[in-house]
Amino acid sequence: MSATDRTAPIVELRGIRKSFGELEVLRGIDLEIFAGEHVVIFGPSGSGKSTVLRSINLLEPPTSGSLKVAGVEYGPGVPGEKAGRRGKPLELRRTVGMVFQQFNLFPHLTALDNVALPLRSVRGVRRADAQVRSAEALRRVGLLQRAAHYPQQLSGGQQQRVAIARALALDPKVMLFDEPTSALDPELVGEVLKTMREVAETGMTMVVVTHELSFAREIGDLNVFMEDGVVVDSGPRGFFEETTSPRAREFIMAVR
Amino acid sequence: MYDWGLIWQHHGILVNGLLVAFKVSLFALVISVVGGLALAMMRMSRPPVSWIAVAYINIFRGVPALVSVIWVYFGVSLLLGVDFSVFEAGVIALSLLYSAFMAEIFRSALSAIPNGHREAGHALGMRPIRVFFSVILPQAVKIALPNIGSMFIGMLKDTSTFTVIGLLEVVRVTQNLVSQTFQPFVLYTAAAAIYVIAAFLIDLVFRLIEGAYASPPRGAVSRLLRSRRQRRIQSLMAELGS
Numbered sequence: 392m393s394a395t396d397r398t399a400p401i402v403e404l405r406g407i408r409k410s411f412g413e414l415e416v417l418r419g420i421d422l423e424i425f426a427g428e429h430v431v432i433f434g435p436s437g438s439g440k441s442t443v444l445r446s447i448n449l450l451e452p453p454t455s456g457s458l459k460v461a462g463v464e465y466g467p468g469v470p471g472e473k474a475g476r477r478g479k480p481l482e483l484r485r486t487v488g489m490v491f492q493q494f495n496l497f498p499h500l501t502a503l504d505n506v507a508l509p510l511r512s513v514r515g516v517r518r519a520d521a522q523v524r525s526a527e528a529l530r531r532v533g534l535l536q537r538a539a540h541y542p543q544q545l546s547g548g549q550q551q552r553v554a555i556a557r558a559l560a561l562d563p564k565v566m567l568f569d570e571p572t573s574a575l576d577p578e579l580v581g582e583v584l585k586t587m588r589e590v591a592e593t594g595m596t597m598v599v600v601t602h603e604l605s606f607a608r609e610i611g612d613l614n615v616f617m618e619d620g621v622v623v624d625s626g627p628r629g630f631f632e633e634t635t636s637p638r639a640r641e642f643i644m645a646v647r
Numbered sequence: 648m649y650d651w652g653l654i655w656q657h658h659g660i661l662v663n664g665l666l667v668a669f670k671v672s673l674f675a676l677v678i679s680v681v682g683g684l685a686l687a688m689m690r691m692s693r694p695p696v697s698w699i700a701v702a703y704i705n706i707f708r709g710v711p712a713l714v715s716v717i718w719v720y721f722g723v724s725l726l727l728g729v730d731f732s733v734f735e736a737g738v739i740a741l742s743l744l745y746s747a748f749m750a751e752i753f754r755s756a757l758s759a760i761p762n763g764h765r766e767a768g769h770a771l772g773m774r775p776i777r778v779f780f781s782v783i784l785p786q787a788v789k790i791a792l793p794n795i796g797s798m799f800i801g802m803l804k805d806t807s808t809f810t811v812i813g814l815l816e817v818v819r820v821t822q823n824l825v826s827q828t829f830q831p832f833v834l835y836t837a838a839a840a841i842y843v844i845a846a847f848l849i850d851l852v853f854r855l856i857e858g859a860y861a862s863p864p865r866g867a868v869s870r871l872l873r874s875r876r877q878r879r880i881q882s883l884m885a886e887l888g889s
């Protein structure tokens with residue numbers, strides 16, 4: 392779908408493990424994502440796919456393993472390996488954007504100010520410039536006319552598109568989508584997928600956790616099937632038809 | 648028998664008493680909002696910091712205003728060797744007590760904000776302090792406002808106990824008038840009415856503030872407050888939309 396730079400991965404996970412108390416939800420994840428690539432992570436609930444996504448911006452810091460984003464290393468590191476210099480989570484999050492299942496717009500701010508607040512506080516953009524840039528970001532997702540509305544006055548689909556605009560306005564190198572359509576009424580799913588498709592066409596590196604397998608088929612340059620905290624199988628375009636993993640096949644059949 | 652004309656005759660002094668009570672409460676309100684917020688944040692952080700807040704809250708919620716003001720005016724002043732004025736003592740006493748109540752109000756308001764908002768702020772790369780002040784606190788204050796209003800009414804009523812240290816608030820003023828006129832029924836009825844009216848007015852003001860900060864705006868006041876901003880957005884929309 393898009394030209395990907397294959398020289399060095401922009402996101403690299405090595406041996407990522409994560410435990411919540413006794414429960415180990417990630418049991419060693421290795422993943423390489425190249426710039427411009429669109430990665431789809433899917434699998435049954437509880438498989439750890441959201442946790443993988445949330446470890447990429449350290450919202451869920453891994454218990455062990457190494458995370459490398461845009462050449463900078465984060466996380467506690469792989470056991471037995473010499474620990475090098477580690478980047479700060481704040482810097483990482485300024486290169487990685489995220490879209491949540493529950494949108495998480497700030498309800499006390501208008502759509503415009505939802506986009507403008509992080510622009511001002513993260514990028515230090517002046518108020519007037521931030522407003523112009525925010526309006527442009529809203530226009531890109533087709534919501535300029537809703538700029539003065541509060542989240543409560545927007546449909547779920549519109550809220551999610553504002554959330555996408557808010558993340559995009561900060562010019563991230565990678566965009567993470569955590570089940571972006573799962574909380575939406577069925578008739579609103581289409582508009583959000585359309586917006587995501589448009590983001591994909593700009594060449595943005597995307598990692599998408601989703602149950603929308605037809606959308607996944609369409610954009611997935613790399614498709615990752617997870618279960619019980621491990622990657623069971625992964626593959627390029629055509630993965631959904633060609634995977635030899637019985638569990639992946641079974642899941643794909645069941646979701647369809 | 649009952650000389651109701653006395654109320655009008657002395658309305659100046661009575662209103663003055665209310666103003667004194669109001670002033671003490673207002674100072675104490677500001678201090679206890681700040682103090683309560685600080686305590687709430689301590690209460691929600693890790694031990695041992697949270698223990699300090701828990702201890703403070705549980706002790707000062709249990710002290711009656713009367714005891715508090717006597718303790719401050721006659722006790723603490725002696726201990727520190729500072730002579731508090733009755734006004735200062737009243738403010739300090741109320742602030743000590745109501746910080747504890749405010750802490751609990753803020754704690755429940757802060758924990759009512761979905762964690763997703765905090766996460767979204769962090770994921771956007773905002774500093775935790777900025778997330779707190781720009782995302783969490785504005786929402787929490789809105790939730791806390793009605794309760795803060797109730798606390799303010801409580802403070803105003805509690806100033807009536809400061810009559811013991813001679814603060815010229817409503818009750819003290821009334822007592823003085825009764826000793827001159829021997830009309831306790833009339834004058835205490837007036838005092839009670841003053842408190843009721845004051846409480847009603849405070850409630851009204853807090854409702855107005857609440858409405859003003861509602862999102863989306865609710866009512867004329869909040870629309871007016873945000874009209875400039877809305878106009879700016881409209882002009883941006885027109886500019887970029889064409």
